[in-house]
Amino acid sequence: MSRYAAPGTEGALMAYQTRYDHWIGGSYVAPKQGGYFENPTPVTGQPFTEIARGTADDVERAIDAAHDAAPGWGRTPPAERAQVLNAVAQRMEEHLEALAVAESWENGKPVRETLAADIPLAIDHFRYFAGVIRAQEGSLSQLDEDTVAYHFHEPLGVVGQIIPWNFPILMAVWKLAPALAAGNAVVLKPAEQTPASVHYWMSLIADLLPPGVVNIVNGFGAEAGKPLASNPRVAKVAFTGETTTGRLIMQYASENLKPVTLELGGKSPNIFFEDVSDDGDDFYDKALEGFTMFALNQGEVCTCPSRALIQRTHYRSFLDAGIARTEAIVQGHPLDTGTMVGAQASNDQLEKILSYLDIGRQEGARVLTGGARAELGGELEGGYYVRPTILEGGNQMRVFQEEIFGPVVSVTGFTDFDDAMTIANDTLYGLGAGVWTRNGTLAYRAGRAIQAGRVWTNCFHAYPAHAAFGGYKQSGIGRETHKMMLEHYQQTKNLLVSYSPKKLGLF
């Protein structure tokens, strides 16, 4: 195990600036009202940079810059836009380790995840959309011998994107790559909990983008998010977050008659049928890893497998093995390459998780392991750490129904297929699910019966580009990480053309 030096210290791969303004029109612009806020690292709780506190004036300025840039960028040939996206990917690859360290320090997540997942996935995402924009075709419909309907894809113009704090760079890229590929200019607001790492990313790639094509306005939701989401000069808003803000953004969009895409979370069931335990082979080992995936990214994943449903016939033995696997998790300094679970992203997130452990106990859930804040001592004393926790209870408990967004899994048993599907679908959400079985027919039937946009089958937490990701029910609208997202950033232009010289004869 080795540890990366903290950003800005001796031997570090990268350093954050002491202050970040708004990135508007290809340069840094101070906030009109002059305010800044401190940005702490969840690793220690100590501030490491300060961030411009954006307001409506700053948002307007960024939208101006985006409108200046949008027509030119939208006319750029797809091959050229693809080349820019590929160049961004290449630059990121050259700085992969530095980006991984920056992201770990910003969010508190372990560097082994940012090295293996966040940053490589972000790089590939740019390459994927560089590819699909070149391959995308319009269509034509021959209506009769002399009449043709042509369908062209056109960019929307200027779009607004509001980014969550759980994967600050990757979630920004999930939204930026399709928007840019489709020829839009973007005004992006990072989460106020994690505003800095996207600026470090921009410092690496800014020379590759025409000024104004990507603008970053920092700030709080009420002060900077609302003026962006409600702005009539923004053609579309994309948001990842929670349901009340999702509704508010739809409300603003309805006032302007603008489209939105929303990803609002879930309470994903992870279902283990009895035949998983038929053998103690590699597959069994993989299924136990799949159970333990609730702790990935400290549970701060919209598709966290936070409800484990285990068939009664192997319930005790599988759960005991799951507890052992969970207790083997290494928790510690996020910049240690051996650390599997790092810090929660903010203090209020830590407090919320602890409040759920409390109501879970009151409702009668049994704590099988964990169940408390992790006191790691030393320089991590002020950081936000929670012990990976397994609760056992019933699906009507609030810890089975609400997204705790921490390293917490709620476990219950089921008797048969129908019982499993009933429990799995008894939730407001439908973003992700996991199905584990050696029986292909059972896996297929379960996958089709579960009301969720993504059903991982004998795997979990894979997020490749070219597999659609998005929610059923209250989990949102739209599908990311797939070429179908392009059309969420495009208008359809129909040219209806007559090649006949003959009049209709009506007038």
Next chain:
Amino acid sequence: MASRPAGPVERVALTPEAAELVRALTVKHGPLMFHQSGGCCDGSSPMCYGRGEFRTGDADVLLGELAVDGVAEPVPFWMSASQFAYWSHTHLTVDVVEGRGGGFSLEAPEGVRFLIRSRLLEE
């Protein structure tokens, strides 16, 4: 009109610290409302808006109207009816903790965050 759960039972309350924050935010922003969020990131926490900023409707229930000393009108606390179906057996207390951000909720710029603490309702 949106419904209100039957019965005289108190379903939601404020800690003294949360009441103090409501007072301060009212001075700054005018009359307030809460809507309880669900889902990811900043979900499962109450969102505080200027009264009427968030449109409630038939899909919402009014859990209570919170009286705060020094604030002229009580502060309504709403939740979506579908979420209430899973929460109805618990009493909610709005508390406040140090924090950084949370959707479009008004308190975030103050460096604090409203938080729900829950207990089982007694029959």
